[in-house]
Amino acid sequence: MSETPAIELKGISKAFGPVQANKDISIRVMPGTIHGIIGENGAGKSTLMSILYGFYKADAGEIFISGKKTEIPDSQAAITAGIGMVFQHFKLVQNFTVLENVVLGAEDSGLLKPSLSRARGELKKLAEEYELNVDPDAVIDDIGVGMQQRVEILKALYRGADILILDEPTGVLTPAEADHLFRILEGLKREGKTIILITHKLREIMEVTDTVSVMRRGEMTATVKTEDTNPSELAELMVGRKVLLRVEKTPAQPKQAIVEVRNLNVTDEKGVHRVKDVSFDVRAGEILGIAGVAGNGQSELLEVLGGYEVATGSVKINGQEIDLTGAKSDGRSRRARGISHVPEDRQREGLIMDFHAWENIAFGYHHDPAYQSGILMNNATIRQVCQDKMERFDVRPPDPNLLAKSFSGGNQQKIVLAREIERDPDLLLVGQPTRGVDIGAIEFIHQEIVRLRDKGKAILLVSVELDEIMGLADRIAVMFDGRIMGERLPSETSEQELGLLMAGITDTDRTHDHSEVEAQLAERHGAAGKEA
Amino acid sequence: MDRMPAWADAILVPLISLLLAALLSAVVILAIGENPVEALNLMVAGALGSTYGWGYTLYYATNFIFTGLCVAIAFHARLFNIGGEGQALLGGLGVAVILLYVPWPHWTIALIAATLSAGAFGAAWAAIPAYLQAKRGSHIVITTIMFNFIASALLNWALVGPMKAPGQEPATPSFAASTHLPTLSDVFGLVGIQWSSAAPANVSFFVAIAACVALWLLIWRTKLGYEIRAFGQSEPAARYAGISPVKIIMVTMLISGALAGCMAINNVQGEAERLVLNAAEGAGFIGIAVALMGRSHPLGVFLAAILFGFLYQGGAELALWMNIQRELVVVIQALVILFTGALDNMIRMPLESLFLANRRRRERRGGGGGPKPDRKSTTAEGAR
Numbered sequence: 040m041s042e043t044p045a046i047e048l049k050g051i052s053k054a055f056g057p058v059q060a061n062k063d064i065s066i067r068v069m070p071g072t073i074h075g076i077i078g079e080n081g082a083g084k085s086t087l088m089s090i091l092y093g094f095y096k097a098d099a100g101e102i103f104i105s106g107k108k109t110e111i112p113d114s115q116a117a118i119t120a121g122i123g124m125v126f127q128h129f130k131l132v133q134n135f136t137v138l139e140n141v142v143l144g145a146e147d148s149g150l151l152k153p154s155l156s157r158a159r160g161e162l163k164k165l166a167e168e169y170e171l172n173v174d175p176d177a178v179i180d181d182i183g184v185g186m187q188q189r190v191e192i193l194k195a196l197y198r199g200a201d202i203l204i205l206d207e208p209t210g211v212l213t214p215a216e217a218d219h220l221f222r223i224l225e226g227l228k229r230e231g232k233t234i235i236l237i238t239h240k241l242r243e244i245m246e247v248t249d250t251v252s253v254m255r256r257g258e259m260t261a262t263v264k265t266e267d268t269n270p271s272e273l274a275e276l277m278v279g280r281k282v283l284l285r286v287e288k289t290p291a292q293p294k295q296a297i298v299e300v301r302n303l304n305v306t307d308e309k310g311v312h313r314v315k316d317v318s319f320d321v322r323a324g325e326i327l328g329i330a331g332v333a334g335n336g337q338s339e340l341l342e343v344l345g346g347y348e349v350a351t352g353s354v355k356i357n358g359q360e361i362d363l364t365g366a367k368s369d370g371r372s373r374r375a376r377g378i379s380h381v382p383e384d385r386q387r388e389g390l391i392m393d394f395h396a397w398e399n400i401a402f403g404y405h406h407d408p409a410y411q412s413g414i415l416m417n418n419a420t421i422r423q424v425c426q427d428k429m430e431r432f433d434v435r436p437p438d439p440n441l442l443a444k445s446f447s448g449g450n451q452q453k454i455v456l457a458r459e460i461e462r463d464p465d466l467l468l469v470g471q472p473t474r475g476v477d478i479g480a481i482e483f484i485h486q487e488i489v490r491l492r493d494k495g496k497a498i499l500l501v502s503v504e505l506d507e508i509m510g511l512a513d514r515i516a517v518m519f520d521g522r523i524m525g526e527r528l529p530s531e532t533s534e535q536e537l538g539l540l541m542a543g544i545t546d547t548d549r550t551h552d553h554s555e556v557e558a559q560l561a562e563r564h565g566a567a568g569k570e571a
Numbered sequence: 572m573d574r575m576p577a578w579a580d581a582i583l584v585p586l587i588s589l590l591l592a593a594l595l596s597a598v599v600i601l602a603i604g605e606n607p608v609e610a611l612n613l614m615v616a617g618a619l620g621s622t623y624g625w626g627y628t629l630y631y632a633t634n635f636i637f638t639g640l641c642v643a644i645a646f647h648a649r650l651f652n653i654g655g656e657g658q659a660l661l662g663g664l665g666v667a668v669i670l671l672y673v674p675w676p677h678w679t680i681a682l683i684a685a686t687l688s689a690g691a692f693g694a695a696w697a698a699i700p701a702y703l704q705a706k707r708g709s710h711i712v713i714t715t716i717m718f719n720f721i722a723s724a725l726l727n728w729a730l731v732g733p734m735k736a737p738g739q740e741p742a743t744p745s746f747a748a749s750t751h752l753p754t755l756s757d758v759f760g761l762v763g764i765q766w767s768s769a770a771p772a773n774v775s776f777f778v779a780i781a782a783c784v785a786l787w788l789l790i791w792r793t794k795l796g797y798e799i800r801a802f803g804q805s806e807p808a809a810r811y812a813g814i815s816p817v818k819i820i821m822v823t824m825l826i827s828g829a830l831a832g833c834m835a836i837n838n839v840q841g842e843a844e845r846l847v848l849n850a851a852e853g854a855g856f857i858g859i860a861v862a863l864m865g866r867s868h869p870l871g872v873f874l875a876a877i878l879f880g881f882l883y884q885g886g887a888e889l890a891l892w893m894n895i896q897r898e899l900v901v902v903i904q905a906l907v908i909l910f911t912g913a914l915d916n917m918i919r920m921p922l923e924s925l926f927l928a929n930r931r932r933r934e935r936r937g938g939g940g941g942p943k944p945d946r947k948s949t950t951a952e953g954a955r
Contacts, residue, residue, distance in 0.1 A: 347810040370813025380811070388811040391804045398797070403812035405797050415792045 043106040045070040045202055045233040051100035053086055060086040062257040073224060073234045075244040078254030079277055079477040080448050084237045088204050092124045093117045123195025127207040129187050131179045137190050138175040141197050165196050169226045185216035204235045209243060213332050214538030221247045241270040253277055278479045288489045291513035293322035297466050297497035303352035305339045313339040315521040321497040328512025329501045331541050336521035337501045338383055341470050345380040346373035370403060379459035383470030389455040390443040397425035397439035400458050432457040449480030456484060460491055467491055470501045485511055505534055519543040575926035585864055585911055587918050592910040596903040605893055617888025618881045626755055626770020632880030636779040637834035638858025639865060639872040640786050641827045646867040647790055648823040649803040654700060654715025655831040656855025657722030658693040662832025663839040665692030667846035670746040681750035685840050686833055693832015694825040696722060701824030705817040730848055742847040752841045773841035783869040799823050831855060863912035882907060
């Protein structure tokens with residue numbers, strides 16, 4: 040290749056204290072291509088991009104933009120160099136309009152009016168060119184996540200970006216929205232823009248990129264042409280060993296219903312109706328998967344069953360009605376009923392990050408008589424219990440005296456799972472079991488969940504990862520805007536069908552063209568994804 | 572791991588802070604034309620050089636232990652109880668009420684009764700802000716500050732009104748002699764140690780030590796302490812675990828208020844032997860500095876309280892014997908608070924990087940010290 044790369048990084052290194060986040064990384068990204076960067080959590084992808092965008096200063100190494108050596112001390116310099124970044128968590132002012140957000144920080148003069156009218160024209164042009172249709176006068180609060188992401192892309196293009204970096208862009212999108220995004224990216228590529236796509240989803244890499252670089256533990260382990268590779272090879276490069284990408288399980292043998300949920304309604308503190316008339320059963324020996332884009336009521340559903348959100352309606356556990364008003368129940372009384380809960384956000388809810396591992400092993404079960412000696416807690420016993428559980432769940436390192444925050448995401452999740460699964464619950468609630476978890480640990484976590492199912496326990500799985508739901512669940516319910524849109528069997532449905540349900544479109548008999556889906560999506564008024 | 576050893580964190584950091592505060596104080600003393608070395612000598616001699624000095628140092632320290640523990644337990648639940656002063660004043664009221672109106676046959680029973688009463692009054696005073704925080708979300712910092720003023724006004728009313736002794740002074744009558752607490756001189760006399768009888772330190776010093784031990788057990792060894800710490804670290808996690816935020820806020824603040832209230836057995840029952848105006852003398856606020864410096868650990872609180880006792884007594888000596896005004900002594904105390912409390916991170920962070928750099932160098936030389944388990948998710952991801 041004789042062409043000059045759009046971006047060339049040479050020998051980039053960056054350490055945070057004792058952690059070497061990037062180790063001697065060199066990469067060439069050709070203009071007019073989509074370059075994927077894939078790696079597990081903590082592999083150093085985000086650090087590398089932050090260096091490129093001027094958030095961090097590299098300890099060593101050089102950056103060349105279109106062949107010219109460039110210093111990027113801050114994000115302003117990155118923008119000047121033609122680099123635009125679309126963050127995983129959008130940086131938009133919620134009560135500003137699209138137009139105001141686009142102009143923000145790039146105003147031409149002290150007066151706002153001329154900038155806004157110039158931007159309006161510019162936006163129209165960009166919209167036509169790249170299929171980036173957004174109503175410039177809509178307030179961010181009122182538009183869906185897919186739209187918000189387009190605003191982020193427009194912001195970058197408005198500032199004249201030739202190189203666009205997208206950090207985990209599909210995390211909060213439905214499959215249809217993700218497809219639309221990819222079409223936008225293809226369009227940008229045709230116009231000669233260079234795109235760097237950071238993701239941990241192998242499917243996206245295969246679908247949309249031209250070249251892919253794999254990172255592992257701060258190092259760039261390989262850069263290959265996408266057409267010359269395949270998902271299992273990439274997975275192996277990411278993890279450093281062979282991994283099973285599919286969950287191995289036998290067909291479920293469901294028995295009596297453990298949980299019967301009828302007409303459940305949740306209204307949150309702000310008066311927003313989060314869960315609407317939800318009814319379902321989970322039977323012994325099956326995994327019910329709840330699919331849906333984040334923020335469509337799944338979290339509240341878990342919180343109600345976990346005992347720390349109030350609701351109306353009726354929930355029976357093993358045939359017995361449980362209190363939903365919060366007056367006579369809390370997380371502790373739910374545990375006494377045989378419900379264990381692996382919460383969606385382990386760092387916020389499931390663990391106390393500044394507690395030792397052994398203290399976390401008792402968390403929520405600290406009233407257990409086995410953990411007491413007289414009026415004091417029996418810390419020696421808890422430490423021993425923790426040691427045993429850590430060994431059984433292969434937590435690395437198996438040291439009960441380490442703080443929870445010093446474990447990797449996967450090992451933190453294993454600590455939570457060890458605590459919850461080993462209580463031998465009748466019902467296990469699991470939210471996002473593999474979010475931020477490395478591929479190697481995903482395999483193990485899935486196996487443990489299936490094993491609990493095979494012991495005849497009921498499992499309610501909530502995940503925004505469609506692959507995970509498809510692979511793990513025995514039955515799938517899709518939630519959208521607080522309602523269950525439908526139930527499907529994994530063997531009789533497709534990601535496309537589930538994707539439509541996730542977008543709130545139930546009438547799957549009709550053929551849908553994209554514009555219709557888009558129109559319905561636009562009407563959602565940001566119901567989805569607020570929490571994400 | 573990515574932190575410095577515990578001993579450096581707990582001992583080295585406060586020590587360096589203290590040294591810096593001392594250096595800056597020396598500059599201030601120099602600036603007003605006095606000799607800092609002489610001043611230090613005087614402080615040490617005055618506060619620690621005799622049993623008389625120790626008697627005062629330990630008397631002040633006893634106050635600070637109680638108020639320091641009060642702030643420390645609240646810190647564990649991430650509550651900032653600035654109301655120690657008001658709670659200590661109310662504790663004084665509790666001591667006065669129980670000792671004035673009930674005849675007690677012996678000081679031991681009187682001490683138990685006074686402790687319970689002081690604790691109950693202090694807890695009651697903390698209960699209202701706690702309830703407002705737990706149920707209404709009114710910020711506890713604001714409400715406890717306001718309650719300090721209300722407490723002060725309430726005591727003014729009581730001491731010029733219903734509880735006032737005949738005469739000019741706004742104070743209660745003296746308590747009955749049977750309720751007077753033995754001083755350290757009486758206690759040490761029993762085992763044949765000579766101790767100045769003029770100093771006010773008394774048996775409540777031992778009650779304070781017992782409170783340290785009890786609080787340590789409570790925080791680190793009981794379910795309640797576990798729940799308080801969990802709640803303080805993360806409220807969402809506490810809710811997930813079935814820990815009631817309302818219960819934790821109420822219980823923690825009741826314990827906190829009771830500890831501040833118990834200070835009154837030292838200054839009211841032990842020293843003044845009657846209730847006077849402004850009996851707490853700002854000890855409630857010093858408790859904040861003591862808890863910060865002691866890192867909310869009972870042992871740390873104990874040591875910090877002794878240090879502040881030394882500063883108080885030593886400072887009084889300075890004002891007495893040198894051309895250094897009382898106000899300047901407050902400046903020195905403020906510098907210590909500033910460096911040990913507020914500017915804690917100024918010392919900690921450079922020290923931490925120093926330790927880490929040192930360790931890296933050692934590792935490189937020694938070829939690494941085994942696998943580093945936690946390197947992924949801690950700093951690199953956390954730094955985003």
